[in-house]
Amino acid sequence: MRDSQKLRLFLLVGLAVVALLLVVFGPAVLGRFSLNVLTRSMIYAMLALTVDLLWGYTGILTFGQAAFFGVGAYATAMVLMHIGASPSLLLLAFVAAIIVPVVLGLIVGWLSFYHGSTPLYATVISLVVPIVMTQIVFSGGVWTGSSSGLVGYDVLPLGLTGFFRLTGFCLLVLAVLAIVFVRSDAGRLLVAIRDNEARVAYLGINPARVKILLTATLAGVAGLAGFLYANASGVVAPENTGFVFGTEIVVWTALGGRGTIIGPVLGAIGIDYLSASLSGDLPFLWQLVIGGLFVVMIIVLPGGLASLVTRHFPRGKGQQSLKAMPTTADANGTDRREDVFVSIENLGKSYGSLAVLKGINLDIRPGELVSIVGPNGAGKTTMMRCLSDGTEPIEGTVTINGHNIAGLAPEGVVSLGVGRKFQVASIFDTMTVAECLRMARLRHVTPSFTRSETEIALPGPAAEILQLTGIAEIMDRPVSLLSHGQRQALELAMVVALEPKLILLDEPTAGLTKAERTTIGTVLKTLTAKLGFAAILVEHDLDFVRDISSRIVVLHHGKLVLDGTVEDVIHSEIVRTIYSGGAHV
């Protein structure tokens, strides 16, 4: 592991040095043609890099980067053409080329990402944006030069080699920044969103906001590329903003190898340079070949050409060590145990004409472990959803910590102190244990944008779960290699690491061994009885429920039919008849 990690680092640094040498000494050996083409290819590579961050890392397939690029290029050209090209105006053009795309990126982000929007929808929007932009350019008359584009304005006085070095330098800086960022703790959040957006929201982070910020930032980067392009080429044209160009960037990224930064950069440079040299000879065939290659690659080799290389370098991570934060027994205010933390009033929920929950009233206080039992279809999981996602349309009100949660997205509910563990362990499938846990701490610990910490500090109870289940020993293991029980325990540790005041648990012991079940039960008891957490547990295993609950609620046909102590419920007639399948209460 360590050796391969060193090798990786060595290779990356080596690559950067070689790239720097090429940028500095390239003009001495390359001909005019190559310099010219490579300058443009490197600008395109910046765009491929932004598409990689959006698509490869965050899972947002976008055709829209062309629009931001074009807007940046047009902002530059329009300032230089219609106002002038003095040094201060060049600066103005530079600022405009970044600010305008950023603002547009915010608008597009707002349109594309909200609680409940689908990735497909965002992709279609990203297709519409360049088409609308191109239309605006066409109808811009003399301002945008319409179909002919703008040409003949003064540009940065750099010359061919100057532009080559400037773009090469910009690309290198961007690539290094991107590589450092995606390997940092903050950068892993992008992957977390790609892997499991719902989990990110239930860790209290607003994924839509992250995506909007990312879109806006990368729109700015695309704008910068546009600024360089408008200067280096001396011309801007509608096709620079078009969706055909947008799809080309995606093709380069896919062929180069998404999710590797270097792959897309080399893919863009390679394919663009090759097409400049070849397409004159075989115009239609060239597109046919690229198109065919693209389809085959997506199906057979989704990781692109880069995956042929990276598969020999498994991702090595430094040894991660776990540190338990000191626990204060009063963290959840044991002295306020009489205050109601969750108050459910007259809760009802229907899907169409089918009423799943009807008139539920329930109060839960800190330190209580309330189990919800009832046969399949009683509405237990639905109730959990209504407690953790305020955007679900419901009747009645759910008040948590004094706030009505109506309209609050999951991350908003989390910030009120609610952690939710799902029935099927919801974790980040391409990450390691330590990375998953770090994501759970992002609400409390501002992550580094440049490095990946080697130590992870968790609240005492979360650390305890990991130690009891042995996961603390395998912090560097990819979660895809964990057993079913370990996954459940990890998710529970992540939820506890949020430092919630209320934990919602949906069948946390399903499929676990007896020993694992006992461990989880012990942990839950400690959390509630000793540390003052409140917990709501949906469970089928009545023995388990009896062992750990402080209170049991029985749901049947969407109605709350019983609410009492363990003794009350276990011995009640109603429960017996429900579970024997006869009752119609």
Added chain:
Amino acid sequence: MNSKAILLTITSIMLATTAHAADPIKIGVPVGLSGANSVVAPSVVQAAELAVEEINAKGGVLGRPLALEIADDASGAAGAQKAFDSLIFQKEVNAVISMETSAARNAGLPIVSKGNVPYIYTSFYEGRSCNKNLFVNAWVPEQQVPPVVDNFIGKQGAKKFFLIGSDYSFGRGMLSFAKSYIEKAGATVVGEEYLPMDGSDWTAIISKVKSAGADAIITSTAGGAPNVTLTKQLRSAGVNLPYGNLAVDEGTAKSMGGDANGIFISASYVTGIDSPENKAFLAAMTKKFGAELRTPNDLSVPQYEAIYLYKAAVEKAGSVDTAAVLKALPTVSYTGPRGVISMSKQHHAPLTMYLGQVQKDGSVSVVQSYKDVDPGNQCPNL
């Protein structure tokens, strides 16, 4: 065989070998082999090939043969940059002569300036593209629009015009000139509407045409698809007003069948021009390309003539030196299929224009011709 004859033969062999041994003069032709222009591009390439073959058969230019370097510009800016880069800096051509879209021309111009080569543009366009290296031998709105408008007002009694175009430089440029020309001639424009370049649903505009009470239509759409959709939809909506189409060429009109019947077109070249030069040209084209022949048209013929104009300029300058050739270009002339062509007016050329009408069988009959129509003040600063 006497000695004099032997000497002559030897000299001619030597001349021939030196001519062949001499480096060819390279002419770069960036053209839209793919993309929007790919429909006409093959005809342009054919015309260029014929010109080069004819010139080389007669000993080339200054004893050097001409060689074509063709590159695909994909009919757009990005492709044009690649094509111009490759031609000027990789193939190191002596001149660029090409028919292209305006976007491609504009994208190529900075590269032409950097590489400092002469550039003859052979496509009609919206006008006012000015650069010291750029010459144009095809028409601009000032030359194409008047024949149509004059005919509609004078012969058809049109008073109210409706203008329809695609929303791009050429469409806007043509129709804004048409509008001012119509108003100067005393008629009115009752409507001026545009659809996006790739738009294909003209419904709303056609309904406006019908309700505006227009008595003539002039359209200037992007070539190909928009032009065809507009014509089809106009006809299917039962609009049968005098219809001047500034974007249709002979070939398209022919393949459009019944829908094109009666359309007026205005061009500097139609295959039916009755001159010895045109007949010789058509015959040579047919002989060279046979079944492969793409019908010569208003875009390919200027390409043919431009190569002869370049030849004349190089011969007058005595070298391929750019400064000398640029100085000679506006002063030379060539008599080709379209008549006498000289790019003498601010880098543009006065041209003879033909007003044609599409017949039932798709052929174009010349209604009237207008001699030496002036391109107007395109580039007063050149």
Added chain:
Amino acid sequence: MTLLLDIISTAAILFIVAAGLLAIFGVLKIINFAHGAWLTVGAYCAVVTTELGLNPWFALPLAFILGALLGGLTERFIVRPLYRRPLDAILATWGLGIVIGQLITLWFGRDVHFTTALMQGTVDVLGTSYSFYRLFAVLAALAIGLGFAFLLDGTRLGLSAQAVIMNEALARALGIDTEKVRLATFMAGAGLAALAGVLLAPMTSVDPNMGVPWLTGAFMLVMVAGTSFGALAVACLLFGAAQVVVSTFLSPILGGITVAVLCAITLRIRPKWFARA
């Protein structure tokens, strides 16, 4: 009156274009980016029919069958392997669109092609003369809509498809062969797209890129409509009307982007509005 006819016929054309896309979206939950290519293939069927001198109506079944066959191959070899990677499936269909476009270009050339008109001329509707063919398009849209309604509610396959649309996992648990349903739907959707191509041919030019301008509008309409043909019809009428009104009273250029922009805003503000309607 003309305005009303414009609105109805525009909506009908939008519906014809989007119907095949919706069918595929409903069952497979992916947007078929090769949709434009199917339209084009259909239109070239009309070209071939014309060139062979056959009855132009013959192009309709020909296009449907060819589209369905190609759709079947696409589903089997491109979409199915990517079942778990829906975004990749979209990309792959996009790539396929490029390939089909280039193949058509290589075969037929880039030139605009012409087809024999299915019908010509105008008719008087309450004193307004109106294009006969556009009125026919309204009938065609109705036929497609009713045909689908019948397919979905009146046949086994349709009922299975409805089950898959609502809850695929449950449908599979109930013993429905979801793979077969997906294949059949993709074939029907592609066939329908090709059919739409034939119907468009008389109104537009036929060239390798003819499908592209229709794409964005159709995509957005389908996103808005979700999975219901009824919702699609309503969306086509509403946004088609908006397009005609904007084109008529503001500017046809704005009209060209009206559908896409209004759909995007509708989705952002009232995402479930149409699905519920």
